[in-house]
Amino acid sequence: MSVHDTQPAHPEGQPAEESPQRRVDLGQYGLAVLLVVIGIYTIIDAAGLEVGFADPVGPRVFPYVIGSGLVLVGALLTVATARGSQPEPEDGEDVDLSSSADWLTVLKLVAVLLFTVATVNLLGWAISGAVLFAGAAWSLGSRTLVRDVLVGLVLAIASWYAFYVGLGIPLTPGVLDGIL
Amino acid sequence: MENFQLLMGGLESALTPMNLLYAAVGVLLGTFVGVLPGIGPAMAIALLLPVTYRLEPTSAFIMFAGLYYGGMYGGSTTSILLNTPGESASVMTALEGNRMARAGRGAQALATAAVGSFVAGTIGTILVAFFSPALADVAVDLGAPSYFALMVLALVMTTTVLGASALRGFAALFLGLTIGLVGLDLNTGQPRLTFGVTQLVDRLDIVVVAVGIFALGEALWVAAHLRRKPAHVIPVGRPWLSRDDWGRSWKPWLRGTAFGFPFGALPAGGAEIPTFLSYLTERKLSKRGDFGRGAIEGVAGPEAANNASAAGMFVPMLALGLPVTATAAVMLSALQGYGITPGPQLMTDHADLVWTLLASLLIGNTLLLVLNLPLAPLWARLLRIPRPQLYAGILFFACLGAYATNLDPFDIALLLVFGLLGLMMRRFGLPVLPLILGVILGPLMETKLREALTISGGDYAALLSEPLAVVIYVLIALFILARPLIARARAGAEESATPEDEKELANS
Numbered sequence: 001m002s003v004h005d006t007q008p009a010h011p012e013g014q015p016a017e018e019s020p021q022r023r024v025d026l027g028q029y030g031l032a033v034l035l036v037v038i039g040i041y042t043i044i045d046a047a048g049l050e051v052g053f054a055d056p057v058g059p060r061v062f063p064y065v066i067g068s069g070l071v072l073v074g075a076l077l078t079v080a081t082a083r084g085s086q087p088e089p090e091d092g093e094d095v096d097l098s099s100s101a102d103w104l105t106v107l108k109l110v111a112v113l114l115f116t117v118a119t120v121n122l123l124g125w126a127i128s129g130a131v132l133f134a135g136a137a138w139s140l141g142s143r144t145l146v147r148d149v150l151v152g153l154v155l156a157i158a159s160w161y162a163f164y165v166g167l168g169i170p171l172t173p174g175v176l177d178g179i180l
Numbered sequence: 181m182e183n184f185q186l187l188m189g190g191l192e193s194a195l196t197p198m199n200l201l202y203a204a205v206g207v208l209l210g211t212f213v214g215v216l217p218g219i220g221p222a223m224a225i226a227l228l229l230p231v232t233y234r235l236e237p238t239s240a241f242i243m244f245a246g247l248y249y250g251g252m253y254g255g256s257t258t259s260i261l262l263n264t265p266g267e268s269a270s271v272m273t274a275l276e277g278n279r280m281a282r283a284g285r286g287a288q289a290l291a292t293a294a295v296g297s298f299v300a301g302t303i304g305t306i307l308v309a310f311f312s313p314a315l316a317d318v319a320v321d322l323g324a325p326s327y328f329a330l331m332v333l334a335l336v337m338t339t340t341v342l343g344a345s346a347l348r349g350f351a352a353l354f355l356g357l358t359i360g361l362v363g364l365d366l367n368t369g370q371p372r373l374t375f376g377v378t379q380l381v382d383r384l385d386i387v388v389v390a391v392g393i394f395a396l397g398e399a400l401w402v403a404a405h406l407r408r409k410p411a412h413v414i415p416v417g418r419p420w421l422s423r424d425d426w427g428r429s430w431k432p433w434l435r436g437t438a439f440g441f442p443f444g445a446l447p448a449g450g451a452e453i454p455t456f457l458s459y460l461t462e463r464k465l466s467k468r469g470d471f472g473r474g475a476i477e478g479v480a481g482p483e484a485a486n487n488a489s490a491a492g493m494f495v496p497m498l499a500l501g502l503p504v505t506a507t508a509a510v511m512l513s514a515l516q517g518y519g520i521t522p523g524p525q526l527m528t529d530h531a532d533l534v535w536t537l538l539a540s541l542l543i544g545n546t547l548l549l550v551l552n553l554p555l556a557p558l559w560a561r562l563l564r565i566p567r568p569q570l571y572a573g574i575l576f577f578a579c580l581g582a583y584a585t586n587l588d589p590f591d592i593a594l595l596l597v598f599g600l601l602g603l604m605m606r607r608f609g610l611p612v613l614p615l616i617l618g619v620i621l622g623p624l625m626e627t628k629l630r631e632a633l634t635i636s637g638g639d640y641a642a643l644l645s646e647p648l649a650v651v652i653y654v655l656i657a658l659f660i661l662a663r664p665l666i667a668r669a670r671a672g673a674e675e676s677a678t679p680e681d682e683k684e685l686a687n688s
Binding site: 027028031035038039041042045046049050051056057058059061062063066067069070073074076077080085087088089090095097101102103105106109110113114116117118120121125129132133134135136137138139140141142148151152155156159163 | 350569596610633
């Protein structure tokens, strides 16, 4: 994925085509293809449905319309991209758009979340939650690992008790079953 | 007058010490989450929904009201102290508010925002109490065709009015509608787009979708572009207003309220347009010439407009069951969790609940003022949490919320999928609101469409069988035709709103 340099955001209402740069954002082709693929899949999925009786619209019409809409938007986006239409990536207080994107950090975070998904029932929320917090903080560049693990443990155990005592929802205890 | 008595009755049932405690907790939690970067009121409510699962509906509503107003105020705080509007509704607040803060008048900016929010919220809630029942009376007679038309209007307006690129708006909208399709078809009970996964048959939980796209998407997007230098937070003292500040603020509060409420009540009216109009008006009326150097009117007006619009949102939500903002959508799904179907019959079937909710809004609003004026320095300190830990905390609570609903890791995986979708949307500049409304309104639209056509035996002309529906379609057509003109007028207006403001906002 190429990440373009951002120009200062122009006021809304002014089409992006007016920006002096005519660089093509290749990533947008990927988005357009994705839209078309989802649209086609939606149409195929709907075609396999049975139409009930006394139901003039049936379960197919809506997916057909939405799927066609997606295909159309994807096609239009392809044209707009080719003509140099640039997206305006969202800005924010902790977002620094002047440097190029750091996809490695994102991958680390995704890995931490996948680890949580895989282990939460086995290890239980108290441990998985703590690992989630510490792992996410580490991925984002924190180097105070001991403190992060402690904070994560406090958060996870406190939230376990809050849910159990306050709301009567026993989050999975996992390996700590009987200790908590 | 009857409405007034009902509202008083609602106040009586809401005003117990326990409920006041819930409201206070709601306000504090809401402000806390609202102050966090990139998280608006919709997100605050979605994240904290699990907390209210085991509460009585009344207590839960009171907590929601606190969360809602707290979340909004938290957003204003960051706009003023950091010049970083967390959501489009606070963009106008940031313009003058941050200049006031830099000139050492941050405390006054926060105070005029708090009092203005209180004034606008109170007036707005009272207006909701008077308008909603009347609208619900009318709405009871509306048939499926008119409802369908209303929803088309809401979607077309949100998709085309907000954001710079209508094409990207439609991309987001259709993605949202597709997400709304997932699950059992409501009429024939056949699964659609479920990929054979049992957990998807039950339709997607809007809260998981919202938290994924807002919170997780934001965290991942920030991870890709983390600013390595800490943001500069201006220290702030205890907010107070001098006699002169009061004198300059009260008219903008009222004018802002007048702008905000009607827009909030319109489908897709939102808060962006009224805050913008309010800012321009105050700028034109200002005789002191200190606009652009931190004029208090430029904070008072837009803040009031923002909160009045937030109250106006409840009119279509309560009277028609039509959510017009992401926040309303999340609240509606919470109502459905209590087995309450929103719509015109809500006012009659669950009158006590509705009045309690409106009364809670008044209470939440008052508590906001009482709690947040003294606590402002504390919130300002919260902005200094180191970023890695802050976003780790957001991820932690987002996963906790998703997991606690069904205790199923699948929900965390789903959250991650929507988080990646949110990341993609931020990267390609796709607006979030059309997607969320697509998820919510898509299934509703389909139901109404099939209802209308089942009655008419498949004749599509039935969609035009009610006068209101015809009027709405004419409006939509006019609107689409007039759109280029609106865009031009807006560009012109923004030019006049000093280009350097825009530059600063863009580069901050």
